[in-house]
Amino acid sequence: MNSAFWIISAVMVLGAVLAVTLRNLVHCVLALILFFIGIAAHYFLLRADFLGTVQILIYVGAVAVLILFAIMLTHNVTGTDGPRELLGLKWWSGAAIAAVLAYLLTRAIQSDKLAATLPAGDKAQSSVAEIGKALVAGWVVPLEAIAVLLTAALIGAVVIALEELRKSR
Amino acid sequence: MFASVPDWMVRVTAFLIPIAFIFGVYPAIFALTTLVERKALGRIQNRYGPNRVGIFGILQPLADGLKILLKEDIVPRVADKFTHFLAPVLIVIPGLLVYLVVPVAPGMVAVDLKIGVLFALAVGTVSVIALFMAGWASRNKFSLLGAVRAVAQVVSYEVPTVMAGVAVIMAAGTLSTLTIVERQGGGILNVSNWYVFRPWGLVGFVLFIIGGLAESARCPFDLPEAESELIGGYHTEYSGFKFALFQMGEYLAGMAMAGVTVTLFLGGYMGPGSGPGLAGGLISMFWFFAKLAGMIVLNIWIRGTWPRLRVDQLMGFAWKVLLPLALVNIVAVGFWHFLTPRPLAWVVTTGWLVIWFLVLTKCNASARLEKREYRYV
Amino acid sequence: MNYPGKGLMEGLAVTARNFVGSYFYKDRLTTVQYPEERVQTPENSRTFPFLVFEDSPDKPRCTACKICETECPPKCIYIVMDRDDKGKPMQRPKVFDIDISVCMQCQICVEVCPFDAIKMDNDYEKSKYERFDALVERLPDLLKPNEYYRKVKPTEASEVDARLKAEAEAKAAKKAAAAAAAAAKAAAQPPPAPTGTVT
Numbered sequence: 001m002n003s004a005f006w007i008i009s010a011v012m013v014l015g016a017v018l019a020v021t022l023r024n025l026v027h028c029v030l031a032l033i034l035f036f037i038g039i040a041a042h043y044f045l046l047r048a049d050f051l052g053t054v055q056i057l058i059y060v061g062a063v064a065v066l067i068l069f070a071i072m073l074t075h076n077v078t079g080t081d082g083p084r085e086l087l088g089l090k091w092w093s094g095a096a097i098a099a100v101l102a103y104l105l106t107r108a109i110q111s112d113k114l115a116a117t118l119p120a121g122d123k124a125q126s127s128v129a130e131i132g133k134a135l136v137a138g139w140v141v142p143l144e145a146i147a148v149l150l151t152a153a154l155i156g157a158v159v160i161a162l163e164e165l166r167k168s169r
Numbered sequence: 170m171f172a173s174v175p176d177w178m179v180r181v182t183a184f185l186i187p188i189a190f191i192f193g194v195y196p197a198i199f200a201l202t203t204l205v206e207r208k209a210l211g212r213i214q215n216r217y218g219p220n221r222v223g224i225f226g227i228l229q230p231l232a233d234g235l236k237i238l239l240k241e242d243i244v245p246r247v248a249d250k251f252t253h254f255l256a257p258v259l260i261v262i263p264g265l266l267v268y269l270v271v272p273v274a275p276g277m278v279a280v281d282l283k284i285g286v287l288f289a290l291a292v293g294t295v296s297v298i299a300l301f302m303a304g305w306a307s308r309n310k311f312s313l314l315g316a317v318r319a320v321a322q323v324v325s326y327e328v329p330t331v332m333a334g335v336a337v338i339m340a341a342g343t344l345s346t347l348t349i350v351e352r353q354g355g356g357i358l359n360v361s362n363w364y365v366f367r368p369w370g371l372v373g374f375v376l377f378i379i380g381g382l383a384e385s386a387r388c389p390f391d392l393p394e395a396e397s398e399l400i401g402g403y404h405t406e407y408s409g410f411k412f413a414l415f416q417m418g419e420y421l422a423g424m425a426m427a428g429v430t431v432t433l434f435l436g437g438y439m440g441p442g443s444g445p446g447l448a449g450g451l452i453s454m455f456w457f458f459a460k461l462a463g464m465i466v467l468n469i470w471i472r473g474t475w476p477r478l479r480v481d482q483l484m485g486f487a488w489k490v491l492l493p494l495a496l497v498n499i500v501a502v503g504f505w506h507f508l509t510p511r512p513l514a515w516v517v518t519t520g521w522l523v524i525w526f527l528v529l530t531k532c533n534a535s536a537r538l539e540k541r542e543y544r545y546v
Numbered sequence: 547m548n549y550p551g552k553g554l555m556e557g558l559a560v561t562a563r564n565f566v567g568s569y570f571y572k573d574r575l576t577t578v579q580y581p582e583e584r585v586q587t588p589e590n591s592r593t594f595p596f597l598v599f600e601d602s603p604d605k606p607r608c609t610a611c612k613i614c615e616t617e618c619p620p621k622c623i624y625i626v627m628d629r630d631d632k633g634k635p636m637q638r639p640k641v642f643d644i645d646i647s648v649c650m651q652c653q654i655c656v657e658v659c660p661f662d663a664i665k666m667d668n669d670y671e672k673s674k675y676e677r678f679d680a681l682v683e684r685l686p687d688l689l690k691p692n693e694y695y696r697k698v699k700p701t702e703a704s705e706v707d708a709r710l711k712a713e714a715e716a717k718a719a720k721k722a723a724a725a726a727a728a729a730a731k732a733a734a735q736p737p738p739a740p741t742g743t744v745t
Contacts (some may be wrong), residue, residue, distance in 0.1 A: 026249065026302075026305055026306075027249075030252070030302070033298060040416060053284050054291070055287050055289045055290035056292070057294055060294065060295055061291065061297060061298075061324075062294070062324070064298060065301065065320060065324065069320075073506060103194065112420055127283070128283070128344055163497075209565065212568040213561045213572050215568060216575060216576075216577050217575060217577050217579075405662070470558060470565075473561050474555060474557045474560070475554060540714075
């Protein structure tokens with residue numbers, strides 16, 4: 001728990017708060033990107049450099065771009081029309097759900113035994129070779145399941161595009 | 170005397186020196202590249218390049234820089250000011266970050282990451298966000314279209330590029346750029362072990378060059394720029410220093426991709442005479458910058474020669490030809506690794522790649538138009 | 547043998563040949579390094595008019611007849627005839643202004659001049675630092691010697707010179723013939739009869 005942890009966490013929390021409170025949707029996505037980079041920084045802090053780099057590659061490079069494309073198709077990006085209600089019913093119900101979730105997560109993390117079985121922070125060395133070996137040796141079934149899921153999504157996207165093409169002809 | 174320097178100062182200096190090197194050398198190469206590009210393109214087009222400012226135009230980058238700094242910075246009234254301001258900054262940063270993992274001489278890499286190659290490729294994808302931000306913030310339909318096309322192009326060409334890099338990673342067995350360069354040493358004159366001289370390496374090299382051209386939006390993939398010649402593109406509403414930052418980001422990204430290509434395929438700093446020590450280190454640096462210059466010259470040569478691809482041709486090329494070729498290349502590396510007698514590995518790998526190259530180009534060839542018949546009625 | 551990508555490689559060869567050739571074959575580069583070198587303009591290119599004088603600037607061919615001022619379509623010429631002390635018009639201009647920001651280089655003034663006094667120059671470097679006053683050419687700037695005209699437009703000048711000389715000779719010959727005829731007439735006439743001898 002050194003100072004880097006607190007600085008990164010502060011930036012992440014700032015990013016998350018901005019992502020849900022800003023009016024302009026594109027600014028919200030930029031704050032979300034800040035949040036993703038904060039997560040990547042945490043990974044680097046935990047010596048999981050492969051995971052951190054993949055976090056940037058996937059989340060910032062692909063997911064954020066996807067969200068931006070989706071936002072482009074919405075109408076009310078600047079969020080200027082319509083009054084905003086602070087502390088109304090929506091806010092209280094959201095706060096209640098967030099509190100319940102926070103409680104459950106805290107309990108789950110505190111009662112977790114995984115940390116005891118792994119070496120301490122300074123001695124933890126994750127290597128890409130071990131991740132690779134684990135993926136194809138121990139966890140090959142989930143890997144293939146995810147691959148099938150992605151292929152199905154890809155085929156679905158192509159089918160939808162083909163339908164549009166056929167309709168436009 | 171030096172023993173009394175505090176430890177933190179040593180560490181800070183130790184990481185400031187490579188950063189100063191990167192900030193000093195690569196923008197200087199960028200300035201020189203703009204001049205060399207204009208003069209080389211001029212010679213290709215049977216004219217002189219700029220030769221008024223200083224002998225052989227050597228002070229032209231200075232004049233350009235001064236001109237663009239003194240231009241008025243116009244921001245549209247309806248533009249999103251924060252995003253408009255941030256986009257050019259975000260384009261330059263990923264370009265500079267890639268240089269951190271490019272080794273220039275034995276042991277001389279700014280940060281020796283265990284995941285060097287992956288870091289270089291991941292950081293390159295961050296520039297996509299900046300492109301989109303630039304196009305969106307301008308509040309201009311043509312800018313948005315240009316940005317969308319640029320984003321689509323960059324994202325599509327990242328996939329074959331990364332796959333081509335994966336082939337090298339498989340062969341070297343490591344993600345660290347320094348180790349990859351070290352593996353390409355030895356052999357005849359430190360040259361014959363370069364990955365470009367292997368069949369899968371040659372295909373990977375070509376794929377990586379094409380991907381590098383597309384990611385930095387250079388000809389023949391400069392559709393975002395071409396739109397800026399015709400309509401707008403994502404940097405319409407930028408003038409003055411912000412525009413200069415866009416150009417700098419594009420050139421720095423292009424040179425960074427050239428640097429990564431040199432590292433992965435052309436043996437980095439390996440050449441006759443490179444090795445540890447002062448003399449070997451200097452020779453290695455010379456070889457690295459010579460190869461980088463060669464790649465930049467290749468980029469300029471290609472820019473002066475090939476016409477621009479249309480956006481549908483561009484996307485079709487990436488997804489229908491380059492991606493299958495990249496996957497086939499990965500299988501070829503597998504063959505290379507597991508077939509033990511070397512000549513057999515050569516024959517099988519080369520045959521596999523040639524067959525697939527011909528099949529893919531045949532399948533994707535455009536329809537052969539018949540000779541037109543004119544009837545004069 | 548056609549392989550995929552053949553056209554691309556041939557294109558690269560062409561540009562490489564262009565690049566290397568531009569260093570060794572100087573006739574590939576057609577650039578003219580203006581302002582150190584200039585492209586030779588053809589002889590009958592024209593820009594703005596100028597006035598011709600034969601021997602000295604005080605005796606220009608122009609007689610301030612104002613025909614060019616009348617015929618000029620955009621009316622860019624302004625002429626004032628010179629008058630001597632007694633107010634008698636001398637046949638030469640005192641003021642001759644041509645506004646070259648208005649002149650459209652149509653050459654009509656040259657075509658209508660009966661004295662071959664105004665001709666077209668082909669000097670195109672006429673930029674000035676101001677727009678209105680500096681772009682009006684006045685009489686001292688416009689007067690240029692006949693040698694200049696011969697240098698700039700040799701064919702035209704030699705043709706004009708030949709024509710003027712022929713006209714001058716014809717006039718001189720006619721005058722000489724008239725004088726000879728008068729002398730001959732005077733010589734052929736009988737001498738006047740003496741008065742006062744008739745008875």
